[in-house]
Amino acid sequence: MIKLFARVQPGYYPGYSTLDQKMFWDETTRDLILKRVYEVPPIRFFTETEAKTMQSVLGRILPQEDRIESRRISLLNYIDERLYSKRGEGYRYEDMPEDDEAHRLGIRAIEIMSTDRYGRCFTELSSLDQDTVLKSIHDGQPFSAQSIWNVMSVQHYWSLLLRDAVAAYYAHPWAWDEIGFGGPAYPRGYMRTTGGEREPWEVNEKRYEWSSQPDSLSDF
Amino acid sequence: MNKYPLAYRTLAVTAGFSGFMSGVEVALEHYRGSYGQRIMYSPVVLSALLGLTGLGAAVGIGGAVTLLPVASWILILDGVLGFGFHIRGISRKPGGWRMPVSNIVMGPPIFAPLLLPIGGVLGWVASRLMSSPANSKNRTQTVLYGVVSVSALLNGFEALYSHYKANFSKRSQWIPVILAPLVAAVSFSTLRDRRLARVALPAVSVVGVGAGFLGSLLHLRGTLKRPGFKQHQFYNLVYGPPVLAPILFSATGFMGLLACYLERQGEI
Numbered sequence: 001m002i003k004l005f006a007r008v009q010p011g012y013y014p015g016y017s018t019l020d021q022k023m024f025w026d027e028t029t030r031d032l033i034l035k036r037v038y039e040v041p042p043i044r045f046f047t048e049t050e051a052k053t054m055q056s057v058l059g060r061i062l063p064q065e066d067r068i069e070s071r072r073i074s075l076l077n078y079i080d081e082r083l084y085s086k087r088g089e090g091y092r093y094e095d096m097p098e099d100d101e102a103h104r105l106g107i108r109a110i111e112i113m114s115t116d117r118y119g120r121c122f123t124e125l126s127s128l129d130q131d132t133v134l135k136s137i138h139d140g141q142p143f144s145a146q147s148i149w150n151v152m153s154v155q156h157y158w159s160l161l162l163r164d165a166v167a168a169y170y171a172h173p174w175a176w177d178e179i180g181f182g183g184p185a186y187p188r189g190y191m192r193t194t195g196g197e198r199e200p201w202e203v204n205e206k207r208y209e210w211s212s213q214p215d216s217l218s219d220f
Numbered sequence: 221m222n223k224y225p226l227a228y229r230t231l232a233v234t235a236g237f238s239g240f241m242s243g244v245e246v247a248l249e250h251y252r253g254s255y256g257q258r259i260m261y262s263p264v265v266l267s268a269l270l271g272l273t274g275l276g277a278a279v280g281i282g283g284a285v286t287l288l289p290v291a292s293w294i295l296i297l298d299g300v301l302g303f304g305f306h307i308r309g310i311s312r313k314p315g316g317w318r319m320p321v322s323n324i325v326m327g328p329p330i331f332a333p334l335l336l337p338i339g340g341v342l343g344w345v346a347s348r349l350m351s352s353p354a355n356s357k358n359r360t361q362t363v364l365y366g367v368v369s370v371s372a373l374l375n376g377f378e379a380l381y382s383h384y385k386a387n388f389s390k391r392s393q394w395i396p397v398i399l400a401p402l403v404a405a406v407s408f409s410t411l412r413d414r415r416l417a418r419v420a421l422p423a424v425s426v427v428g429v430g431a432g433f434l435g436s437l438l439h440l441r442g443t444l445k446r447p448g449f450k451q452h453q454f455y456n457l458v459y460g461p462p463v464l465a466p467i468l469f470s471a472t473g474f475m476g477l478l479a480c481y482l483e484r485q486g487e488i
Binding site: 024187197 | 385
């Protein structure tokens with residue numbers, strides 16, 4: 001097993017770039033994706049302290065230590081943009097406040113839990129302690145901040161947090177390159193539809209062994 | 221007794237046979253295109269007509285001999301018309317000519333309509349020879365060699381992009397791509413060097429005929445090996461590799477052989 005190290009492009013598809021295909025997208029799609037990559041929205045919804053906590057939380061939910069600094073996907077900014085512009089998913093659970101309010105409450109709860117158990121704020125905890133806090137929420141058994149969990153469902157908050165992180169990450173071309181996803185297919189389409197052959201612009205999979213970080217609870 | 225020599229009758233049979241074969245092929249392909257436009261029926265009907273008149277002329281039915289050149293020419297014109305429609309079809313695909321590779325590969329087969337009337341050309345040559353054997357020798361010869369060259373090239377290009385679509389996953393998919401330009405080059409040089417026509421052309425033509433039949437067998441095998449062939453035979457026939465398409469390459473090779481034969485007999 002090899003420890004993960006920072007790469008320009010992690011994943012099993014070295015040299016694969018969906019952005020190289022941008023001339024084969026329609027204009028609306030191209031504008032949208034290029035804006036997503038090169039014009040990362042500023043933080044406008046979260047306060048400075050909230051942003052710090054949320055950044056650490058996202059760093060444990062979707063760690064990007066296998067990416068070099070300049071190629072990390074700014075999850076916080078994309079989530080902030082969604083909440084700032086009040087872009088919802090079109091539904092809300094009855095035991096949940098609006099998404100923006102839910103995120104604020106969640107961050108407050110995480111901070112309360114960190115202080116209660118470790119006497120420090122979440123950002124200053126070790127990775128293992130951060131994971132312990134988050135895993136208790138994941139398991140639906142948070143060890144404190146009951147006043148908040150009384151007005152917001154633990155499971156639904158966890159699902160919201162995860163959904164937002166994953167949606168932001170996998171909406172990014174760099175994440176597509178990592179997993180070998182082809183990105184927008186219109187109008188170019190796919191031509192090699194049988195026999196598992198790859199398209200001319202795809203690359204062959206090159207697998208490598210890796211182990212998750214030792215200071216992580218994710219394998220337990 | 222039939223008043224026409226065996227060579228002419230063979231030619232007429234070949235024209236008819238190739239008409240039937242390409243008729244079946246185009247019927248399947250246009251079925252796949254769900255006969256979206258009514259004109260897509262025309263090559264099916266006209267190929268069948270050529271098939272009937274070709275066979276009729278071969279057995280010496282007077283009316284068929286008269287009809288053969290007409291059927292041949294209508295099919296040739298229909299092919300040219302179809303070529304225009306297929307080009308329009310490609311340009312109408314999303315992205316049009318801005319992304320020529322994917323749209324040629326995925327759109328209507330660009331040169332297929334021009335390959336369809338090979339039988340028409342054979343029929344035309346047959347009817348020319350049948351109506352008056354003394355017909356201007358050089359012109360017929362030139363046309364025949366020219367048609368062999370051009371149809372070999374078109375065949376090669378069709379094979380090139382179709383097999384590119386399949387990612388040349390089997391080495392045999394290179395055969396028509398390499399062979400086609402060879403046949404075209406040899407046939408084209410015969411216009412300058414008649415000796416080539418007696419030796420080199422029959423050689424590459426025989427290989428071409430064989431390669432075409434081999435291709436059809438391999439395409440048939442590919443179709444049979446498609447998942448679920450036993451349950452959905454017709455579906456897999458339509459969506460698998462085109463079983464009869466390589467036969468068109470054989471037809472080209474056959475035309476080359478025929479040209480050599482007539483050259484040797486001094487009959488064109």
